[in-house]
Amino acid sequence: MKSTLDQFKLNGRCALVTGGYGNLGPYWTFSLLSAGAVVVILNLPGVSMSTLYTSLNKNLKRQLFFFEADVTNPTELQEIHKKILKKTGPVDILVNNAGIDIPPGSYTVDSVRMWRVNVEGVVNCIEEFSRDMKKNKKGSIINIGSLYMERSPFGGLYTHLSADKPWMYGSTKAAVGQVTRHFATRLAKYGIRVNTLSPGGVMGNQDKEFIRKYSERVPMNRLADRAKDLGGPLVFLASDASSYITGINLPVDGGYTAW
Numbered sequence: 702m703k704s705t706l707d708q709f710k711l712n713g714r715c716a717l718v719t720g721g722y723g724n725l726g727p728y729w730t731f732s733l734l735s736a737g738a739v740v741v742i743l744n745l746p747g748v749s750m751s752t753l754y755t756s757l758n759k760n761l762k763r764q765l766f767f768f769e770a771d772v773t774n775p776t777e778l779q780e781i782h783k784k785i786l787k788k789t790g791p792v793d794i795l796v797n798n799a800g801i802d803i804p805p806g807s808y809t810v811d812s813v814r815m816w817r818v819n820v821e822g823v824v825n826c827i828e829e830f831s832r833d834m835k836k837n838k839k840g841s842i843i844n845i846g847s848l849y850m851e852r853s854p855f856g857g858l859y860t861h862l863s864a865d866k867p868w869m870y871g872s873t874k875a876a877v878g879q880v881t882r883h884f885a886t887r888l889a890k891y892g893i894r895v896n897t898l899s900p901g902g903v904m905g906n907q908d909k910e911f912i913r914k915y916s917e918r919v920p921m922n923r924l925a926d927r928a929k930d931l932g933g934p935l936v937f938l939a940s941d942a943s944s945y946i947t948g949i950n951l952p953v954d955g956g957y958t959a960w
């Protein structure tokens with residue numbers, strides 16, 4: 702019998718993280734790498750990647766591979782999948798992290814594109830990479846949701862930016878919750894688990910007023926720290942430590958959804 706601590710280890714597993722060049726992707730990646738997994742990043746081309754990758758030690762760098770593709774394009778995913786198989790072998794863990802939100806201050810939304818990336822992109826990747834997992838009769842899929850899949854941004858949070866958060870973002874994330882439940886029930890017979898991990902607000906370059914107003918609503922009175930609050934829950938869902946958990950949403954929001 703494995704010790705509980707050993708159940709968290711990901712040695713010998715290959716994890717694929719979509720949208721790995723962005724704000725949170727490098728931190729998901731670091732947690733998977735440091736738990737022992739080989740990690741494949743899949744991101745849109747033409748986007749510059751985080752400096753976190755260049756600062757990794759030699760051993761972790763050896764476990765990391767980069768590929769570029771658009772998650773909304775199933776044909777591209779098929780092609781990239783062949784290349785990934787040659788480089789790392791089959792994918793055991795899929796982290797559907799690529800997503801579009803609204804750049805602060807912009808608030809122009811291409812609702813169709815948002816749906817295609819945030820929802821269809823998740824489904825495309827599940828369909829493509831669960832092929833490996835089905836063959837191996839094991840796998841863990843983690844879809845990155847959001848606090849806004851089950852809560853509306855409270856009135857006044859964004860008013861100092863003279864705009865409101867668009868309805869479409871939370872709606873796509875609510876759909877991700879349903880995608881999780883759908884595939885959790887369909888893939889369980891292959892030993893594949895599918896769960897959602899939903900961060901609340903994560904500390905980034907938000908303005909002071911936003912941080913103050915948002916934190917007042919959080920029981921833990923702060924935003925998430927991407928370097929220390931997110932990796933543990935991801936590794937838990939990715940690993941055998943959560944071997945009897947499928948179809949759930951795990952909020953990582955400092956208690957926001959407990960109100």
Ligand SMILES: NC(=O)c1ccc[n+]([C@@H]2O[C@H](COP(=O)([O-])OP(=O)(O)OC[C@H]3O[C@@H](n4cnc5c(N)ncnc54)[C@H](O)[C@@H]3O)[C@@H](O)[C@H]2O)c1
Pocket residue numbers: 719720721722723724725726743744745748770771772773797798799800801802818822845846847848899900901902903904
């Ligand atoms: N940052 C937060 O506070 C927060 C909170 C809750 C949930 N989330 C969710 O976490 C995930 C990551 O958020 P983030 O802040 O890192 O976003 P981000 O915009 O910084 O990064 C997203 C990454 O996805 C890539 N991407 C976009 N469209 C793609 C496509 N079609 N194909 C492949 N790659 C594509 C982008 O190039 C980018 O590198 C998103 O799903 C987001 O909705 C973020």
